[in-house]
Amino acid sequence: MAETIGILGSGLIGRSWAMLFASAGYKVKLFDIEPKQVQGALKEIESQLKELEKTKLLRGKLSAAQQIALISGTSNLKDCVTGAFLVQECTPEILDIKMKALRDLDAVVQAPTIISSSTSTHMPSVLSKDLKNKERFVVAHPVNPPYYVRLVEIVPAPYTEEWVPVKVRTLMETIGQVPVSLKKEIAGFSLNRIQYVILNEVWRQVQEGILDVADVDKVMSEGLGPRYAFLGALETAHLNAEGMVSYCERYASTIYSVSQSMGPIPHMEGKALENIQKQMCERIPLEKLQERRQWRDACLTKLSVLKKEVESLPVTGLAKK
Numbered sequence: 001m002a003e004t005i006g007i008l009g010s011g012l013i014g015r016s017w018a019m020l021f022a023s024a025g026y027k028v029k030l031f032d033i034e035p036k037q038v039q040g041a042l043k044e045i046e047s048q049l050k051e052l053e054k055t056k057l058l059r060g061k062l063s064a065a066q067q068i069a070l071i072s073g074t075s076n077l078k079d080c081v082t083g084a085f086l087v088q089e090c091t092p093e094i095l096d097i098k099m100k101a102l103r104d105l106d107a108v109v110q111a112p113t114i115i116s117s118s119t120s121t122h123m124p125s126v127l128s129k130d131l132k133n134k135e136r137f138v139v140a141h142p143v144n145p146p147y148y149v150r151l152v153e154i155v156p157a158p159y160t161e162e163w164v165p166v167k168v169r170t171l172m173e174t175i176g177q178v179p180v181s182l183k184k185e186i187a188g189f190s191l192n193r194i195q196y197v198i199l200n201e202v203w204r205q206v207q208e209g210i211l212d213v214a215d216v217d218k219v220m221s222e223g224l225g226p227r228y229a230f231l232g233a234l235e236t237a238h239l240n241a242e243g244m245v246s247y248c249e250r251y252a253s254t255i256y257s258v259s260q261s262m263g264p265i266p267h268m269e270g271k272a273l274e275n276i277q278k279q280m281c282e283r284i285p286l287e288k289l290q291e292r293r294q295w296r297d298a299c300l301t302k303l304s305v306l307k308k309e310v311e312s313l314p315v316t317g318l319a320k321k
């Protein structure tokens with residue numbers, strides 16, 4: 001009998017999680033306060049899974065029809081959680097909406113069901129401190145679009161029972177995602193702290209007239225991005241010199257002085273925002289966003305195929321285990 005997972009919130013991320021869990025054979029029950037969101041989710045998921053099967057990019061061993069049959073919707077929150085070993089919360093990143101949704105969920109969830117939040121930045125202890133099920137609360141933060149970008153950040157609150165993040169990590173590995181387990185909570189977790197430092201700096205470079213939007217994005221897509229598609233920042237540095245000590249002997253003082261020169265964090269508003277929006281829309285008009293997302297997903301699909309090829313290459317250069 002397939003294990004069941006509940007999904008609270010059937011928007012972009014709830015739909016992605018539903019597809020990922022079903023790809024590994026879990027039964028999925030979608031709930032939303034807007035019933036039309038559930039209906040829309042079921043329709044969109046069916047069409048996406050069929051398309052993925054046609055293009056041989058469907059994840060897991062089950063057919064699209066088998067995966068679709070595992071996913072159902074409900075307009076009743078208790079029905080969504082009944083029999084589920086985990087509920088993945090995917091409500092908007094607006095704190096009071098999310099907290100209300102979690103309180104409603106907390107009222108119907110029974111032990112040992114895990115409450116797992118998709119939140120991008122809110123600390124698990126902020127979200128769960130008043131919940132009766134707080135010891136089984138954890139963050140499992142995906143990256144958009146989760147079907148093509150596999151990282152999931154698992155973040156416990158100080159009082160989360162130890163078995164919970166362990167079980168969620170195993171679940172993420174089972175569905176083919178790549179989990180990282182934060183040892184303690186911190187605002188923004190890891191990915192968004194790094195992403196926001198990058199966003200702040202590219203914003204500053206456009207705001208100060210150093211690069212235009214097209215070129216500053218190329219710095220990522222043609223510069224740092226290709227390396228970071230296969231190597232982390234530390235390994236990149238380790239390989240760029242004769243190891244980290246050698247790298248720091250060469251560059252640490254420069255890194256420090258350049259970083260010191262960066263000045264205060266720019267505010268993403270006002271004339272600077274208008275300027276960036278204008279330049280972005282000259283390249284990607286708002287009415288073309290969905291088409292561009294489809295292009296993005298096609299590129300990520302090709303990258304995932306390439307990463308599989310890379311992962312099949314003999315691994316060399318690592319210390320003997």
Ligand SMILES: NC(=O)C1=CN([C@@H]2O[C@H](COP(=O)(O)OP(=O)(O)OC[C@H]3O[C@@H](n4cnc5c(N)ncnc54)[C@H](O)[C@@H]3O)[C@@H](O)[C@H]2O)C=CC1
Nearest residue numbers: 009011012013032033037090091092093101118119120144
């Ligand atoms: N969009 C993204 O790129 C990413 C988003 N996330 C996180 O995932 C979460 C969901 O984001 P999205 O899917 O983009 O939002 P969304 O706005 O697409 O979907 C949210 C859904 O929650 C529903 N909802 C609102 N209140 C509810 C309640 N009390 N009970 C049940 N459903 C309720 C809404 O009707 C809507 O269907 C957020 O915390 C977000 O930060 C995480 C990674 C990436």
Ligand SMILES: O=C(O)[C@@H](O)C(=O)[C@H](O)[C@@H](O)CO
Nearest residue numbers: 120142143144145191192195
């Ligand atoms: O960037 C992502 O995909 C995720 O890390 C997110 O959580 C959201 O997009 C976030 O960055 C919005 O600030």
